[in-house]
Amino acid sequence: MHKRLMSPQRLWLLAGYTAAAVALFCAPLYLSDFRLNLLAKFLAFAIVALGLDLIWGYTGILSLGHGVFFGLGGYAMAMYLKLEASGGRLPDFMDWSGLTALPWFWKPFSSFGFAFAAGILLPALLALVLGYFTFRNRIRGVYFTILTQALVIITVTLFIGQQAYTGGTNGVTGYGKLFGQSLASPETKQTLYWVTVVALIAAYVLCRFLVKSRFGKVLRAIRDGENRVRFIGYNPAVYQMVAFSISAGLAGLAGMLFVLHVGIISPSMMGIVPSIEMVLWVAIGGRGTLVGAALGAILLNSAKSVFSESYPDAWLFFMGALFVIVVVFLPKGAAGLFGQFKWLRKGRTVHEDGDGVSYPAVR
Amino acid sequence: MRENVWKSLSLLLVALCIALAGCSNDNKGSTSEGTTETSGAGGGDGEIKVGILHSLSGTMAISEVSVKEAEMMAIDEINAKGGVLGKKLVPVVEDGASDWPTFAEKARKLISEDKVATVFGGWTSASRKAMLPVFEELNGLLWYPVQYEGLEASPNIFYTGATTNQQIVPAVTWLLENRGKKFFLLGSDYVFPRTANKIIKEQLKAEGGELAGEEYTPLGHTDYATIISKIKAAKPDVVFNTLNGDSNVAFFKQLKDAGITAKDLTTLSVSVAEEEIRGIGVDVLEGHFAAWNYYQTTDTPANKTFVENYKKKYGADRVTADPIEAGYDAVYLWAAAVEKAGSVDVAKVKEAAKGLEWDAPEGKIKIDGDNQHIYKTVRIGEVQADGQFKELWNSGDPVKPDPYLKGYEWAGSLSSGN
Numbered sequence: 001m002h003k004r005l006m007s008p009q010r011l012w013l014l015a016g017y018t019a020a021a022v023a024l025f026c027a028p029l030y031l032s033d034f035r036l037n038l039l040a041k042f043l044a045f046a047i048v049a050l051g052l053d054l055i056w057g058y059t060g061i062l063s064l065g066h067g068v069f070f071g072l073g074g075y076a077m078a079m080y081l082k083l084e085a086s087g088g089r090l091p092d093f094m095d096w097s098g099l100t101a102l103p104w105f106w107k108p109f110s111s112f113g114f115a116f117a118a119g120i121l122l123p124a125l126l127a128l129v130l131g132y133f134t135f136r137n138r139i140r141g142v143y144f145t146i147l148t149q150a151l152v153i154i155t156v157t158l159f160i161g162q163q164a165y166t167g168g169t170n171g172v173t174g175y176g177k178l179f180g181q182s183l184a185s186p187e188t189k190q191t192l193y194w195v196t197v198v199a200l201i202a203a204y205v206l207c208r209f210l211v212k213s214r215f216g217k218v219l220r221a222i223r224d225g226e227n228r229v230r231f232i233g234y235n236p237a238v239y240q241m242v243a244f245s246i247s248a249g250l251a252g253l254a255g256m257l258f259v260l261h262v263g264i265i266s267p268s269m270m271g272i273v274p275s276i277e278m279v280l281w282v283a284i285g286g287r288g289t290l291v292g293a294a295l296g297a298i299l300l301n302s303a304k305s306v307f308s309e310s311y312p313d314a315w316l317f318f319m320g321a322l323f324v325i326v327v328v329f330l331p332k333g334a335a336g337l338f339g340q341f342k343w344l345r346k347g348r349t350v351h352e353d354g355d356g357v358s359y360p361a362v363r
Numbered sequence: 364m365r366e367n368v369w370k371s372l373s374l375l376l377v378a379l380c381i382a383l384a385g386c387s388n389d390n391k392g393s394t395s396e397g398t399t400e401t402s403g404a405g406g407g408d409g410e411i412k413v414g415i416l417h418s419l420s421g422t423m424a425i426s427e428v429s430v431k432e433a434e435m436m437a438i439d440e441i442n443a444k445g446g447v448l449g450k451k452l453v454p455v456v457e458d459g460a461s462d463w464p465t466f467a468e469k470a471r472k473l474i475s476e477d478k479v480a481t482v483f484g485g486w487t488s489a490s491r492k493a494m495l496p497v498f499e500e501l502n503g504l505l506w507y508p509v510q511y512e513g514l515e516a517s518p519n520i521f522y523t524g525a526t527t528n529q530q531i532v533p534a535v536t537w538l539l540e541n542r543g544k545k546f547f548l549l550g551s552d553y554v555f556p557r558t559a560n561k562i563i564k565e566q567l568k569a570e571g572g573e574l575a576g577e578e579y580t581p582l583g584h585t586d587y588a589t590i591i592s593k594i595k596a597a598k599p600d601v602v603f604n605t606l607n608g609d610s611n612v613a614f615f616k617q618l619k620d621a622g623i624t625a626k627d628l629t630t631l632s633v634s635v636a637e638e639e640i641r642g643i644g645v646d647v648l649e650g651h652f653a654a655w656n657y658y659q660t661t662d663t664p665a666n667k668t669f670v671e672n673y674k675k676k677y678g679a680d681r682v683t684a685d686p687i688e689a690g691y692d693a694v695y696l697w698a699a700a701v702e703k704a705g706s707v708d709v710a711k712v713k714e715a716a717k718g719l720e721w722d723a724p725e726g727k728i729k730i731d732g733d734n735q736h737i738y739k740t741v742r743i744g745e746v747q748a749d750g751q752f753k754e755l756w757n758s759g760d761p762v763k764p765d766p767y768l769k770g771y772e773w774a775g776s777l778s779s780g781n
Contacts, residue, residue, distance in 0.1 A: 169553035184500040312458040
């Protein structure tokens with residue numbers, strides 16, 4: 001793709017990246033604590049979007065179950081924080097649900113290292129297992145998507161039903177300290193913001209590396225013609241499993257950051273609606289472009305905040321209008337705008353250059 | 364070429380949308396900053412900002428919008444009488460969107476960006492649990508207007524709905540005395556029904572009741588054929604119903620279709636009020652029982668004017684109900700506490716609120732200084748053909764709130780560690 005880019009365009013791209021980096025790094029200077037906290041949350045969402053884009057935009061697998069992976073990461077972190085906050089006593093919701101001792105699977109979460117590792121590895125492992133049974137049996141397209149929805153329903157029902165172990169519908173909330181630092185203090189908030197920025201950049205670099213590597217080429221080949229890939233001698237299932245698993249791990253990481261910023265995780269965050277919302281970020285931002293996916297998550301969530309604060313009674317209509325406009329007029333998502341600018345400058349239509357997506361991913 | 368025109372047009376529209384939203388937000392932001400700069404927390408010259416945070420969209424909107432309207436009405440009434448401390452109340456409305464993390468986010472925004480003096484909001488326990496750490500962290504003040512499962516007393520929350528010993532516990536005692544010993548517990552699968560049923564089971568053990576069955580269905584569940592056959596097989600004297608929302612429609616309709624009416628089987632619901640009767644239909648609910656602290660028919664002078672004003676403002680077909688009234692009370696109680704304290708400072712308001720009394724539509728209520736709940740009268744009602752309740756029994760005097768059920772010996776195991 002880069003070979004075809006003319007140098008002025010490359011300059012534009014560079015300018016864009018610089019602007020984004022400056023905006024991110026200077027955010028604590030011009031945003032209030034509350035807004036910075038919100039932005040940090042959006043950046044965490046952007047990490048989910050990157051992971052989703054990896055499997056949907058590049059591999060052609062539509063997952064409507066990323067809420068589960070996000071939630072598992074969130075719960076892992078929340079369990080650690082809750083144990084910290086309880087200070088050796090039983091977490092409050094266990095107490096009023098009739099438990100007298102800490103369940104065995106809660107115990108290791110008192111170590112931050114374990115909780116952090118579990119927050120990434122648990123979702124990745126779950127995705128690997130799910131992928132093993134589906135991709136190996138060549139279940140794909142809509143059928144795979146339906147399976148991911150089933151995963152969502154099963155997990156949410158399980159988490160709500162096991163109130164004594166998971167906090168039920170309320171989820172896990174009411175914690176205040178991380179490493180002895182109050183999560184409420186502006187300093188901690190700022191540190192957490194930086195941690196999120198670094199995580200997002202790392203996730204972006206990882207995804208970009210994967211996409212540009214031979215691995216990424218195979219992923220795109222699977223997207224465009226799975227059978228051909230198989231006939232050439234590759235085993236698509238392995239690639240799909242690995243990509244799906246990485247994607248889930250990124251969602252888990254985002255979930256952990258989300259809990260640190262928001263202070264609550266509940267089954268409602270891993271339900272069907274948030275899972276679909278995550279896909280929307282990618283679709284609106286621009287499937288098949290990493291920057292587009294991340295921007296989509298940030299812009300859509302900012303729009304949601306701004307609209308709902310300005311028009312609490314009618315904000316959903318604005319969001320709806322935004323979706324319709326993007327779907328009807330920008331089929332390639334917001335990232336497709338860059339293509340349009342090119343068109344504006346050159347005065348002619350730009351054809352597909354293989355990077356944007358113009359074919360159905362679900363077949 | 365035409366396509367190009369469309370594209371540019373749509374781009375323009377998107378840009379316009381964003382600019383519009385941005386502008387309005389900017390305006391709001393700058394005015395709020397302006398006012399807070401001049402006079403500190405709580406609002407500017409001649410006005411006090413208060414937050415209202417309910418779900419205006421999503422599954423809970425159907426219930427919460429009415430509470431929001433009652434709170435707005437109370438604010439308007441107070442403003443018409445000259446406001447609080449001579450200042451006008453300015454409501455800042457936010458949408459919790461039936462999503463618990465959103466409640467936490469909006470609560471944080473109201474306290475730290477808008478600097479409201481207090482917040483009235485929440486319905487589900489989950490939304491309250493999500494907001495609680497935010498209010499404690501930023502030392503805000505929340506007025507929560509709905510009956511709930513108890514076992515909580517945050518120093519930053521006032522609970523104007525009933526706790527368990529003001530609704531569920533007396534209802535069970537009344538049923539045991541008047542309707543029979545064999546209980547079937549049916550609820551939606553979330554925290555309130557599960558905790559409520561845990562309490563009921565302990566109480567049945569202690570007061571000589573018998574458990575005939577216990578079933579939970581997911582929120583929004585609509586197929587009750589299996590459960591109704593289980594009820595038929597178990598032959599309970601009473602079905603204690605903690606179902607929430609739409610499920611009630613399905614359950615009561617299918618119960619009637621199965622040939623079971625209120626004459627054959629006693630049901631008592633704790634989440635079915637006048638508003639829900641409108642939705643479910645009087646024909647299927649007539650004769651069934653509910654336990655609340657307030658009905659539209661409650662006979663007090665304050666209630667007459669309250670119902671009249673509510674209907675005048677929002678339409679003659681509207682009804683009032685317990686949570687609506689509790690939301691309305693909350694605004695008045697807060698205003699009275701502020702007047703008494705002479706300030707909107709959270710600590711001073713809390714101190715002033717201790718023991719505060721007010722003639723609410725439900726009768727005399729009083730704030731308990733210890734747990735910041737409200738003394739309330741318990742009322743058991745029967746659904747009439749006109750969709751209103753006829754009161755069968757009431758507790759006479761307002762009952763002292765006891766969120767941890769410390770006054771009940773059998774509840775010892777429930778409140779351990781607190």
